[in-house]
Amino acid sequence: MPAISEKGIAMPESPIRKLVPYAEKAYAAKKTVYHLNIGQPDIKTPHAAMEAVTMHSLDVLAYTRSDGSEGYRNKIASYYQKNTIEVTSKDIIVTTGGSEALLFAMGCIADQGDEIIIPEPFYANYNGFATASGVTVVPVQSKIENNFALPPISEFEQLITPKTKAILICNPGNPTGYLYTKDEINQLADLVKKHDLFIVADEVYREFVYDGHQHYSIMAKNGLDQHAIMIDSVSKRYSMCGARIGCLVSKNKEVMATAMKFAQARLSPPTFAQIAAEAALLTPDSYFTEVNQEYVSRRNTLIKGLKSIKGVRVGIPNGAFYCVAELPVDNAEEFAKWLLESYDYKNETIMVAPAQGFYSTPNTGLNQIRIAYVLNEDSLRKSVEILRHALEEYNK
Incomplete structure (x- = not known):
């Protein structure tokens, strides 16, 4: 056999x-x-998203661009700009869910046996994406005793080796719901710049922040243009899990050019789902x-x-x-x-x-x-x- x-x-x-x-x-x-x-x-799901698919005028269900339709990427960029993240459509690749964006990110920055440090507990599929990509997850443990706050930066630094390529966080966190503070984001930013690493931030829950707290995106942090890669998705934001539309965002041109090759290899993200996701961006605050x-x-x-x-x-x-x-x-x-x-x-x-x-x-x-x-x-x-x-x- x-x-x-x-x-x-x-x-x-x-x-x-x-x-x-x-x-x-x-x-x-x-x-x-x-x-x-x-x-x-x-x-x-927002009515506008469902209606956009119902009322489409397509005669042929064709491929879109490998990086996603230009109109949709322009509107995503406008959404980010409204949220103090200054990016353009050229900094965005539309993916088949946040999952594909994470796979693209790992494929761009890590080779077989390279390491990515992740605070645990973390979204369970990070283990699967790492296995598929030949990447070794190096965990740094957060604890329920202090509400799963970011572990001390010294613990991260002790784990950095020549094989370390990135630190990956989920903010706000799945499975803990922990929201990183501005100070914690700054500490991580200083660390990745010091050791010339990437920081990959899964920010798919950015809209869901409570008790007067504020979400701080790594994409809004000055001086991180060459280090920051953001993962995003419409799945949770607009209750559109079945659409399977996400995106990879970075101002690092080399990262984006490399990710584009992965995007071309899988041809294009789904057309109808992009139509729905683009319409969802009209959702009022x-x-x-x-x-x-x-x-x-x-x-x-x-x-x-x-x-x-x-x-x-x-x-x-x-x-x-x-x-x-x-x-x-x-x-x-x-x-x-x-x-x-x-x-x-x-x-x-x-x-x-x-x-x-x-x-x-x-x-x-x-x-x-x-x-x-x-x-x-x-x-x-x-x-x-x-x-x-x-x-x-x-x-x-």
């Missing part, structure tokens, strides 16, 4: 999606499942004001409920729509399977994402879960009660 590649064997499963077969068993048993495992907002208010209410409901459960500890998110909770169990993945396969409370149960998959360090986060508060408040309250009763029964 022909052999599977070592890279394929090493490719990690998604902690967000790997428990789907267990959820299907719960469905088959006629249980209601509250999905806290995946960041799929239930907020409606009031949309985000209302969405943020909704997420703050959901966050407060969830965090209050989690804190009321004996033995549960939780980080407080200031952005995105996730939190990491530490449970009084030895193995959160086994508990998550049990929730779906063997447990229900009034014929209802919950699906969560075991947090171990959001770490690169082995045997870390074993008793943690990520929760996405993308459900309405009533569903979140029910989910908390299910978790409360489930922990009591599981630990008997």
